[in-house]
Amino acid sequence: MPIHLEIVTAERVVLSDDVDMINAPTKDGRVGILPRHAPLLTILEVGELDIVKDGVTTPFAISGGFMEVLPHRVTILADTAERAEEIDEARAEAARRAAEQRIAERKSAQDLALAEAELRRALVQLKVAQLKKIKRERE
Amino acid sequence: MPSTREIRRRIRSVKNLAQITRAMEMVSASKMRRAQRNVLATRPYADRLLDVMGELTGRAVGMRRGTLLEVRPVVKGVALIVVTPDRGLAGSLVANVLRRASRFILDEQEKKHAVEVLAIGKKGRDFMVRTRQNLVAEVTKLGDYPRLTDILGIATHVINGFLSGRYDEVYVLYSQFVNTLVQRPTIKRLLPIDPPHEPAERMVDYTYEPSQEEVLRELLPRFVEVQLYQAVLEAIASEHSARMVAMRNATDNAKELQRDLTLSYNKTRQANITKEVSEIASGAAALAEM
Secondary structure, eight states: OOEEEEEEOSSOEEEEEEESEEEEEETTEEEEEOTTOOOEEEEEEEEEEEEEETTEEEEEEEEEEEEEEETTEEEEEESOEEEGGGOOHHHHHHHHHHHHHHHHHOOOHHHHHHHHHHHHHHHHHHHHHHHHHHHHHHO | OOOHHHHHHHHHHHHHHHHHHHHHHHHHHHHHHHHHHHHHHTHHHHHHHHHHHHHHHHHOGGGOTTSTTOOOSSOOEEEEEEEOOSSOOSTTHHHHHHHHHHHHHHHHHHTTOEEEEEEESHHHHHHHHHTTOOEEEEEOOOOSSOOGGGGHHHHHHHHHHHHTTSOSEEEEEEEEEOSSSOEEEEEEEEESOOOOOOOSSOOOOOEEESOHHHHHHHHHHHHHHHHHHHHHHHHHHHHHHHHHHHHHHHHHHHHHHHHHHHHHHHHHHHHHHHHHHHHHHHHHHHHHHO
């Protein structure tokens, strides 16, 4: 029996589908969810969320949120969640450069923390976009 | 009596006006539908968040202090977020919201609460500046389809303000979308958060990672953000429906004016013809007598 996965953000329902496995970036490291997992409520970090269905892995770039796990139902409340094809690579690249610049300037501790968070988000977006490209080339 | 040429010119300009207001009505109608859809799209997230919150706050009554749930016995500082459109031509919508804002501020000041105002939208901002209220932050030009990130600045400001003790209560004032014809100015308390009632039958024993406290601490700000976001989206749906109705009235009025003008144009034209005919007739009669 598969897991019913829902990924929702404040703006829309990103995905609602039956999947075989979920691999999510939590605060304490990556967690793999298979059917019949014990109930779990956990905080998600900025990172790559992989879902596996029929042997195909689909990556999403997420920027934090929550995951609620029940034996056959998983809900992900994400701050943002994007599929590879939705990511604007040029913009992610620009965001990465802007964040690196801000880190180099080191204006204040708060600014540094914000810039680092932005950099992490941009890097995840770029990575997810890249994964999609590699897969397309193989096909 | 104005000449026929003058009346013709007025008819033409009224006709153009009606065309413009008719176009604005249709634009607002389509924007309103999209705005309504956007409001509905936030529901799944907000509802799930509420469920999880109910689960947590039900068990964790003891750990409210120092969180966004803390109800303070003595209120000193109050923040009011006023959501208005950037543009006018929306009937009495803006005036209704601002009247409610003034009353709220006066009531709070009477209770000796220090009120700080945050404005989302140009109309509210301008009003607060004009009436010399204590305006501490503003966001304008959100457009018709704002993203959640557009309001995070304001949300973060009030959350930090609440946690640091600058605000003991935070409210948001926006026009609630009741239906196409009715938009009601509404004040909603954002902070402290009203904890939802725990769902009675749900008794799942979750493992919390890293811990219950930490999950709750991460959850609460998101709830404030999504509530503020929903208020902004509803205000936008209200704005477009109010403008749609205002423009429909304007179109109807223009059509009526056009009818009146056409009538007086025909009367004037008829009077002129009659005058000319009688002039010619009397001229001919005078010639015949000679």
